[in-house]
């Protein structure tokens with residue numbers, strides 16, 4: 412993981428029994444280190460988003476959405492490297508091809524949006540995004556191809572607006588989402604998603620690794 416990964420995510424991963432190696436300031440740099448360790452130590456490499464089996468696993472999120480709510484018309488999903496949305500859109504559209512899927516990136520790390528818009532997979536020179544999970548310079552070959560063909564729309568918005576949505580979700584839903592997970596709700600709150608009134612919308616709240624230690628010592632009344 413990158414050295415600036417959320418402390419609670421590092422702790423949770425260690426608690427599952429993993430050894431966590433921290434390297435670089437962005438996932439792409441940590442990934443280079445992972446490949447080096449694979450070469451040196453013979454480890455098995457598992458890509459965190461550009462892997463068919465992983466995408467199939469994330470497709471179960473789409474299946475669960477459809478099973479819970481077969482009337483769903485629009486699903487909004489955060490994008491980092493694009494694995495999650497690849498699985499969700501493939502599963503949902505297999506259940507009902509009319510379901511619309513929208514992806515949300517940080518405008519400081521719009522690797523998928525720019526690749527799709529410019530018609531080819533590209534690597535961002537710089538990234539201005541601090542949200543773990545969205546901070547990626549280059550999406551995957553497989554995920555780019557799936558998103559290009561099976562995602563209806565991509566929107567981007569700044570980290571600050573996504574963090575506003577973290578608080579909105581806590582206040583209104585009594586749920587603790589991390590930044591990446593709040594991005595779909597942020598896009599809705601900012602009016603970036605065009606949908607007719609009464610459209611049946613699902614936002615994927617994809618994770619809750621928030622550094623709650625920051626809250627210790629606050630007065631709560």
Ligand SMILES: Cc1ncc(COP(=O)(O)O)c(C=O)c1O
Nearest residue numbers: 491492493494495544591617618
């Ligand atoms: C909570 C959360 N949501 C969404 C994503 C984005 O997933 P993907 O990289 O498959 O697009 C991540 C990625 O790490 C994440 O941690």
